Amino acid sequence: MPPKPKTDAERQQLRTLIIDAARELFVSRGVEAVTMREIAKRIGYSATSIYLYFADKEALLRAICDTDFLALATSLKNILQIAHPVERMHALGHGYAEFALAHPNHYRMMFMTERTPCDPAESSLQQNNAEQDAYYQLKTVVAEVHAAGYFRVDLQDVDLIAQTIWACMHGVCSLQINMAEDKWVQWSDISARLQLMQTVMMRGLLREDNLKDLI
Amino acid sequence: MPPKPKTDAERQQLRTLIIDAARELFVSRGVEAVTMREIAKRIGYSATSIYLYFADKEALLRAICDTDFLALATSLKNILQIAHPVERMHALGHGYAEFALAHPNHYRMMFMTERTPCDPAESSLQQNNAEQDAYYQLKTVVAEVHAAGYFRVDLQDVDLIAQTIWACMHGVCSLQINMAEDKWVQWSDISARLQLMQTVMMRGLLREDNLKDLI
DNA sequence: TCCTTTACTTAACGATGTTAAATTAACGTT
């Protein structure tokens, strides 16, 4: 039934209806395996209707990722209230991995799928907003640990440190998501791999005299 | 021109002709973007001929990955002759990253693309062969470093250590390959990220009294 | 000479992302 006028709010509502249906399908069966027709059927519209709200499948994926980036930042928000900066940094890594492993297909969409690079100018999220930008959360915590003098003296580049921490956690999570079923490798428990990575990372980054108290 | 008899050698030759053509295309434009018809045209056959040599696109991809896994192991082979085990381990990480960043699309195919898990029984490569199995190379070196007593005393599980080292290097490389163009993050130089990761990793894994000599 | 087998090609199928052409209903104007 195609009637006529649609307020901005109604348009937005249908937009998020599409996003939610698409995410659910993408997440349960992978982006490539899900068809536009299927997404549409799920919400009782025809496939072409989706193109009235998103330019193409890629744009839809982008919009979904945006809401997932927000979900990640939201799920990490509480951790930022931990008092001790080093503990905070440790917990942030743990929370990140928890999100990745609890939502592997979200994570795959966000960080492992080839897609046109994300431009902050076109995103619905605010960069450098502690409520919305998980990378900013990490960078902030790293800066605080640095300011409190916990890092080894030769570590001074906050961005570089943050990106290395990210790479540590991403390495464990993405290998787990993509290769855990691979029979070539006799995988250790994922929790043991995560814990060792955190230990190695902390030992590698922090001054020795802090370590015994903190880990 | 469809004549008749084809020796085993000739069949094998055409097989590798397909593999080479497919790899070149996959690597230059990504697996999903390349069509079977295009691969076939490249070698002057019709698309359906490929199916006489490979069950489907996935099987072709698998065969390509096999030869790339061999290429990785081969490119790391010389490193194993470095005398000092810790240096050897360090160089292996560096060589791994060098391979990943020199052949990003190979690397993506091998370790970042969703595919049915690799079963050693069906692979053309020999598991636990130092000439063919890069993971075995890593595990061996880790075992040697462990045997020589360089690891911190609480690190005793060789597989777990090897998988953590792999995750460290994979984290840097895969983030670089998938996210380097992303404008959300102000990326540091990849060489700086790699070097810091190696330093953090070594400091995190090795006993303190070895560090000053080795890094 | 003919018939089988082999290597390959052409035709065709169902499905996909996407676009162009209807269709349907509400609104503003007269």
Added chain:
DNA sequence: AACGTTAATTTAACATCGTTAAGTAAAGGA
């Protein structure tokens, strides 16, 4: 109150994809 305009949606259609079925041509054996 009738009507044309416009917006929301659908149906048809296109080009292309991976893949399968059906055909074709040539070499070898009888």
